[in-house]
Amino acid sequence: xxxxxxxxxxxxxxxxxxxxxxxxxxxxxxxxxxxxxxxxxxxxxxxxxxxxxxxxxxxxxxxxxxxxxxxxxxxxxxxxxxxxxxxxxxxxxxxxxxxxxxxxxxxxxxxxxxxxxxxxxxxxxxxxxxxxxxxxxxxxxxxxxxxxxxxxxxxxxxxxxxxxxxxxxxxxxxxxxxxxxxxxxxxxxxxxxxxxxxxxxxxxxxxxxxxxxxxxxxxxxxxxxxxxxxxxxxxxxxxxxxxxxxxxxx
Amino acid sequence: xxxxxxxxxxxxxxxxxxxxxxxxxxxxxxxxxxxxxxxxxxxxxxxxxxxxxxxxxxxxxxxxxxxxxxxxxxxxxxxxxxxxxxxxxxxxxxxxxxxxxxxxxxxxxxxxxxxxxxxxxxxxx
Numbered sequence: 001x002x003x004x005x006x007x008x009x010x011x012x013x014x015x016x017x018x019x020x021x022x023x024x025x026x027x028x029x030x031x032x033x034x035x036x037x038x039x040x041x042x043x044x045x046x047x048x049x050x051x052x053x054x055x056x057x058x059x060x061x062x063x064x065x066x067x068x069x070x071x072x073x074x075x076x077x078x079x080x081x082x083x084x085x086x087x088x089x090x091x092x093x094x095x096x097x098x099x100x101x102x103x104x105x106x107x108x109x110x111x112x113x114x115x116x117x118x119x120x121x122x123x124x125x126x127x128x129x130x131x132x133x134x135x136x137x138x139x140x141x142x143x144x145x146x147x148x149x150x151x152x153x154x155x156x157x158x159x160x161x162x163x164x165x166x167x168x169x170x171x172x173x174x175x176x177x178x179x180x181x182x183x184x185x186x187x188x189x190x191x192x193x194x195x196x197x198x199x200x201x202x203x204x205x206x207x208x209x210x211x212x213x214x215x216x217x218x219x220x221x222x223x224x225x226x227x228x229x230x231x232x233x234x235x236x237x238x239x240x241x242x243x244x245x246x247x248x249x250x
Numbered sequence: 251x252x253x254x255x256x257x258x259x260x261x262x263x264x265x266x267x268x269x270x271x272x273x274x275x276x277x278x279x280x281x282x283x284x285x286x287x288x289x290x291x292x293x294x295x296x297x298x299x300x301x302x303x304x305x306x307x308x309x310x311x312x313x314x315x316x317x318x319x320x321x322x323x324x325x326x327x328x329x330x331x332x333x334x335x336x337x338x339x340x341x342x343x344x345x346x347x348x349x350x351x352x353x354x355x356x357x358x359x360x361x362x363x364x365x366x367x368x369x370x371x372x373x374x375x
Contacts, residue, residue: 132319140316141365173372175335181364196321 039134040217041190042245043204044227045109049211059109060084062206063188068179070169079160081188082111082203090236109212111203112137112158112188113236113244120150120159129185135245136190146183155237156244159187217245282355285347292327294337305360308334335367343369 063069063082070079087103088095090110114137121129121137128143129150151159165182173179177193180186191201199205204212215224233247272278293300295307314320315332323330330337342348345368353360 130317138316142312142316173367175367175369175372178335178365178367181361192319196319 038218040245041114041134041136041195042215042217042224042247043111043190043201044213044224044233044247044249046211046213046249047106047108048250049209050109050207051106052209052211056208057084058206058208059203059212063202065172066174066177066191066202067189068166068170068174068177069186070166071171072164072166072169077163079162079166079186081186082109084109091234093237093239094234108248110156110158110236111246112190113156113242113246114190116243116245117241119153119155119240119242123149123153125149132192134195136192136195137187138189138192139184139186141178141180141184141186144184146185148185150185155240155242159185161185282351284351285344287341287343290341293341294323294327294330295325296327308338308362334362335369339369345370 060082064071064080067081069081072078084107087099087106087108090108114135116135118129118131118137121131124130125147126143126145128140128145130138130140132138146161148161151161162180162182162184166180167173170179191199191203194201201212201214204214213224213227215222217225217228219225227249228247231249233249235244235247238244269278272280300307311323311332311334314323321332323332333340339345345363349360352358
């Protein structure tokens, strides 16, 4: 090889490397564009609308029916995807001597917050629980080994463990959704299976007062984005830095 | 020496007893017969693939649907909804005549049905 050939080959190689770099940059910008299309599902619960009907359980019943959530008679075995609880146990750090009396009978709807920084995902040793591309915290029941680290990590008590085989305790099995087995942890999945079909979550659909609003926070024109821009909202335990995606409106 | 030969003969007798029993009862060439759905011609994949590798197909379905949110399966035979209860049992409606026949014969105990619904059983309940 003479000097001229050597320079030619080096030049061609340099051009090749440069064009490869450009292609990579172009490709990565395409990927970024795709990321912008990602959803960030969230829910807003209006206190004032939710308390209108005393003792209403429509959202809970509909969710538990659709997802084959068992009803155990013993409280120790209880499994819940969505439930209502006292103000003080839900917003423990936001109480004072007056709220105790004033909000004594107020029950507040709770479900998995589908945190932006989910502590449950960090601790799972088998990656059975993870955050999907739309920000929903999922559980792969095939992979769950029932160690319950996630239950200890969740600051919202959103997860339940199947101490017993749940099947005999399901009143009416919904054929289209699987049940769970003994020894796995379960929780709300933000109706991932319904959202992919373009449906609203079961609880949102069931509410007779339209107290629940569900939508995409990445879309500034969505109902929930507009609602949260105009009304005062609070989150559960925001100081923990989990960034919950369930908002409570006054 | 006599004892050893006697022992060997006894051992061979016992060892080949199952084979002899099957020849005697006419079950030597037994192969489980499964009942394929009559009105359908093709499964989601070619029948040879399904026979040998249905477990792998199902594992792929599981990972695609649960972990990657892919709910449709496209093969040469068409597009299918990824659903064990809906799609698989939709055609192979009698699990005892289809899945269980081979699984029982081979001593395989898949744990699919711990959670996934069998339409007939749900109806019974």
